[in-house]
Amino acid sequence: AQTVTQSQPEMSVQEAETVTLSCTYDTSENNYYLFWYKQPPSRQMILVIRQEAYKQQNATENRFSVNFQKAAKSFSLKISDSQLGDTAMYFCAFMVDDMRFGAGTRLTVKP
């Protein structure tokens, strides 16, 4: 079975600091895609970052970067210089033949 696990239901960070959200997954496939989605209080699902499993280089989007460890099946999200607008639920997702989501991590950025 293909599963996604986010072990941190809630996290908080001070504004301007760095925070890392954890995600592990389980699959026997070799080619797949990994995503982080952000869901602010508006409930809109917003793509943060995408990683292709066959690419060794970690994806980066401005203040957001990932640490992709394929052998360990780990895909963590690092948010640098946290801003109040980063407060949201963050979902890790994994896609082979369909998209599977983790349970989410609720991140609060404190002023």
Next chain:
Amino acid sequence: EAQVTQNPRYLITVTGKKLTVTCSQNMNHEYMSWYRQDPGLGLRQIYYSMNVEVTDKGDVPEGYKVSRKEKRNFPLILESPSPNQTSLYFCASSLGSPFSGANVLTFGAGSRLTVL
């Protein structure tokens, strides 16, 4: 503006009263999908469609129906809603299939459904 539009955004209904949540995308996407979001469970796939007239079950299809008669529309039908279908529902679409490079999902704004 490229978008996925869901309606209604909020609905309160009673057990057994048939309802339809509409979903429409204006991006000529081939792949469309429905998810439900519940606390502690993340998003779970209900049904998906690779193209017109092609639909498949996801992880939690019981109690739901879908159709894909046109490329842009993918309605979710609850024939006889029950309280355990109270949830937040999302429609999403992507240009290509999940295992293609064009698989970034665009989500609708969500539909909050309450079944009494």
